[in-house]
Amino acid sequence: MRVTGEGYPSSRIIGDVTAVRINRILILLGFLGLFVAGILSLEKALDIQIPCGTGGGCAKVANDPSGYWFGVPVAYYGAIGYLVLAALATVRGLNGIRATRPLVTFGLLVSGIGAGASLYLQYVALGVLKATCVWCLASAAIMLTTFVLHVL
Numbered sequence: 001m002r003v004t005g006e007g008y009p010s011s012r013i014i015g016d017v018t019a020v021r022i023n024r025i026l027i028l029l030g031f032l033g034l035f036v037a038g039i040l041s042l043e044k045a046l047d048i049q050i051p052c053g054t055g056g057g058c059a060k061v062a063n064d065p066s067g068y069w070f071g072v073p074v075a076y077y078g079a080i081g082y083l084v085l086a087a088l089a090t091v092r093g094l095n096g097i098r099a100t101r102p103l104v105t106f107g108l109l110v111s112g113i114g115a116g117a118s119l120y121l122q123y124v125a126l127g128v129l130k131a132t133c134v135w136c137l138a139s140a141a142i143m144l145t146t147f148v149l150h151v152l
Contacts, residue, residue, distance in 0.1 A: 005142045029146045031086050034083055035081060037079040043075070089107065114147070
């Protein structure tokens with residue numbers, strides 16, 4: 001274990017990438033995911049159409065029954081998930097990496113559930129509905145990256 005210039009204990013994970021740097025990336029991904037899920041949530045809450053490129057894939061995906069779980073738009077679950085992940089990473093950054101192992105484990109659990117849900121929803125969108133929603137793809141990429149970084 002070594003101490004970085006910021007005073008946080010960290011260990012080498014992959015080459016020069018440290019736990020502190022990975023946590024900074026997780027903070028960024030959490031807030032980026034919150035932005036994407038927030039846009040998708042606003043689309044539902046305000047009943048508006050968001051820009052989605054050509055083909056109308058976002059509307060097709062958003063209006064499909066698979067876009068709702070227990071009557072609640074899936075985007076709302078995503079927004080909550082990203083809010084939790086951003087908060088966990090922020091707390092880890094403020095408290096130092098060493099003392100926050102339970103937060104990493106919880107982040108792994110949340111991002112794992114999110115990644116699994118994202119993969120399923122992308123299967124439905126691309127495989128079943130034959131529709132491409134760029135916002136949904138962006139969210140899936142963010143969540144999968146977040147999960148991979150938690151595994152490291």
